[in-house]
Amino acid sequence: xxxxxxxxxxxxxxxxxxxxxxxxxxxxxxxxxxxxxxxxxxxxxxxxxxxxxxxxxxxxxxxxxxxxxxxxxxxxxxxxxxxxxxxxxxxxxxxxxxxxxxxxxxxxxxxxxxxxxxxxxxxxxxxxxxxxxxxxxxxxxxxxxxxxxxxxxxxxxxxxxxxxxxxxxxxxxxxxxxxxxxxxxxxxxxxxxxxxxxxxxxxxxxxxxxxxxxxxxxxxxxxxxxxxxxxxxxxxxxxxxxxxxxxxxxxxxxxxxxxxxxxxxxxxxxxxxxxxxxxxxxxxxxxxxxxxxxxxxxxxxxx
Amino acid sequence: xxxxxxxxxxxxxxxxxxxxxxxxxxxxxxxxxxxxxxxxxxxxxxxxxxxxxxxxxxxxxxxxxxxxxxxxxxxxxxxxxxxxxxxxxxxxxxxxxxxxxxxxxxxxxxxxxxxxxxxxxxxxxxxxxxxxxxxxxxxxxxxxxxxxxxxxxxxxxxxxxxxxxxxxxxxxxxxxxxxxxxxxxxxxxxxxxxxxxxxxxxxxxxxxxxxxxxxxxxxxxxxxxxxxxxxxxxxxxxxxxxxxxxxxxxxxxxxxxxxxxxxxxxxxxxxxxxxxxxxxxxxxxxxxxxxxxxxxxxxxxxxxxxxxxxxxxxxxxxxxxxxx
Numbered sequence: 001x002x003x004x005x006x007x008x009x010x011x012x013x014x015x016x017x018x019x020x021x022x023x024x025x026x027x028x029x030x031x032x033x034x035x036x037x038x039x040x041x042x043x044x045x046x047x048x049x050x051x052x053x054x055x056x057x058x059x060x061x062x063x064x065x066x067x068x069x070x071x072x073x074x075x076x077x078x079x080x081x082x083x084x085x086x087x088x089x090x091x092x093x094x095x096x097x098x099x100x101x102x103x104x105x106x107x108x109x110x111x112x113x114x115x116x117x118x119x120x121x122x123x124x125x126x127x128x129x130x131x132x133x134x135x136x137x138x139x140x141x142x143x144x145x146x147x148x149x150x151x152x153x154x155x156x157x158x159x160x161x162x163x164x165x166x167x168x169x170x171x172x173x174x175x176x177x178x179x180x181x182x183x184x185x186x187x188x189x190x191x192x193x194x195x196x197x198x199x200x201x202x203x204x205x206x207x208x209x210x211x212x213x214x215x216x217x218x219x220x221x222x223x224x225x226x227x228x229x230x231x232x233x234x235x236x237x238x239x240x241x242x243x244x245x246x247x248x249x250x251x252x253x254x255x256x257x258x259x260x261x262x263x264x265x266x267x268x269x270x271x272x273x274x275x276x277x278x279x280x281x282x283x284x285x286x287x288x289x290x291x292x293x294x295x296x297x298x299x300x301x302x303x
Numbered sequence: 304x305x306x307x308x309x310x311x312x313x314x315x316x317x318x319x320x321x322x323x324x325x326x327x328x329x330x331x332x333x334x335x336x337x338x339x340x341x342x343x344x345x346x347x348x349x350x351x352x353x354x355x356x357x358x359x360x361x362x363x364x365x366x367x368x369x370x371x372x373x374x375x376x377x378x379x380x381x382x383x384x385x386x387x388x389x390x391x392x393x394x395x396x397x398x399x400x401x402x403x404x405x406x407x408x409x410x411x412x413x414x415x416x417x418x419x420x421x422x423x424x425x426x427x428x429x430x431x432x433x434x435x436x437x438x439x440x441x442x443x444x445x446x447x448x449x450x451x452x453x454x455x456x457x458x459x460x461x462x463x464x465x466x467x468x469x470x471x472x473x474x475x476x477x478x479x480x481x482x483x484x485x486x487x488x489x490x491x492x493x494x495x496x497x498x499x500x501x502x503x504x505x506x507x508x509x510x511x512x513x514x515x516x517x518x519x520x521x522x523x524x525x526x527x528x529x530x531x532x533x534x535x536x537x538x539x540x541x542x543x544x545x546x547x548x549x550x551x552x553x554x555x556x557x558x559x560x561x562x563x564x565x566x567x568x569x570x571x572x573x574x575x576x577x578x579x580x581x582x583x584x585x586x587x588x589x590x591x592x593x594x595x596x597x598x599x600x601x602x603x604x605x606x607x608x609x610x611x612x613x614x615x616x617x618x619x620x621x622x623x624x625x626x627x
Contacts, residue, residue, distance in 0.1 A: 117606025124599030
């Protein structure tokens with residue numbers, strides 16, 4: 001073990017390397033969730049022009065579906081990782097058909113207000129059913145234990161979260177930017193009327209996009225379940241941080257959302273090491289600085 | 304955004320009908336008279352609290368209804384003003400009017416800082432930035448020593464107004480709150496109907512056009528933002544003195560959501576809507592306190608149904624009936 005010190009200008013604080021790498025790892029984990037959630041927000045915003053305020057609630061719902069599957073049908077983590085996103089994604093499809101489709105002609109703000117209301121409903125119902133205390137979710141046996149890397153101990157589950165979310169993010173980026181389906185999506189974002197004229201069913205595409213974005217949130221929720229407790233309010237505070245992430249990155253670019261998510265997670269982790277009292281607020285402070293220096297966001301186009 | 308056209312003040316014969324031409328003035332007199340007699344029929348404490356929230360909602364509505372800016376972080380000004388008012392009354396021993404002024408001034412400064420950051424982005428981003436900044440200040444309130452953390456600042460003395468009038472007397476306190484509420488309401492009315500307010504509405508309808516007409520729209524938006532934050536602060540500071548309490552609830556994001564809900568239910572962009580909305584929502588919370596956690600669900604349902612079916616709100620619907 002060795003120590004790592006800040007420059008004297010920043011206070012000159014010294015930290016054992018193990019603690020530093022430990023926090024960096026936690027930062028990367030948080031960054032995985034920021035990236036998955038802001039990616040989902042960006043995909044939804046691109047097609048629907050709606051900021052999905054219920055994204056945090058849907059993330060929480062993913063974790064709860066995983067919890068319920070384990071409690072009532074004994075289905076463990078791996079099935080939950082597939083089934084929970086599908087179930088929550090399906091509720092997303094229903095939400096889009098029943099509520100959101102009526103809002104596309106109105107001001108964006110109504111989409112925000114409606115999904116905020118949905119978030120309150122989802123969180124309220126779950127809280128009434130399960131109370132607001134956290135419920136534990138056991139880690140799958142196959143991912144217990146960890147590796148000693150010499151400079152730090154790496155728990156297997158955490159390594160898996162980072163790899164899996166990176167994989168899903170890059171997969172999503174690939175589908176949207178490099179495939180024919182993605183080309184249709186991007187075209188429909190630019191000019192839905194023209195794309196419809198080519199015989200592509202844009203309304204169905206919009207519905208499925210929302211379902212997919214919501215499923216991403218639920219996927220993040222299942223992955224979060226063994227790390228954090230499963231609780232009704234786990235999404236509502238996270239979503240506000242993710243909003244700040246989205247403001248920093250700008251929603252114009254898929255890759256931008258991923259990079260910003262991971263990057264800010266790491267910055268937050270480092271802050272926890274050196275300035276623990278600022279770790280809650282550092283992302284908001286960065287947002288304020290970005291607004292001053294580059295109002296359109298790091299990857300954004302000027303609106 | 305879909306908005307109701309201003310109600311016509313002319314009847315079919317072309318002459319303005321007295322009722323319609325003076326609808327706002329009459330409504331104001333009815334409201335003021337109602338608030339003067341109401342404490343004889345119901346709990347004054349409830350009414351005072353409702354007036355504070357009504358003023359808060361009116362301040363919020365000044366931005367969304369007349370400039371088209373959705374601030375999702377108005378709890379920041381309400382809550383921090385109430386902290387500063389409570390702290391200055393309790394620890395510094397200021398008289399209540401100075402404590403309220405301290406809280407209001409704090410909100411004005413916070414509004415200036417947050418506003419100048421938030422107006423750098425438009426539309427949906429504006430809402431997210433205001434929410435994020437408010438959350439940041441929530442964490443400051445959680446960590447700062449003087450706010451008392453989870454306990455808040457309790458047992459704030461109401462004190463003596465101008466050092467003379469004892470506000471522990473419920474009637475005196477009621478009159479003070481009534482004066483602050485009506486004063487704030489009239490101030491907002493004046494702002495909306497001034498040349499400045501006309502420019503705000505022009506920005507709401509078409510910002511690029513307002514820019515091309517030579518208006519520095521950013522400056523107008525910032526002034527409107529600071530005014531709104533200041534009035535929200537006055538409401539929060541008054542509430543801290545009335546309830547003798549400042550707590551984390553007032554700075555947290557559900558409070559920002561609640562003020563949106565109050566304005567939406569009453570009618571965005573109507574002058575009386577937020578007042579009606581906040582009384583309705585507060586009444587609902589009192590009546591439904593037995594159902595506990597379901598309040599959250601019911602609020603959510605109201606949000607959804609307002610957006611889908613009822614976008615004009617209560618006052619907006621009534622105004623539309625009158626016109627038709």
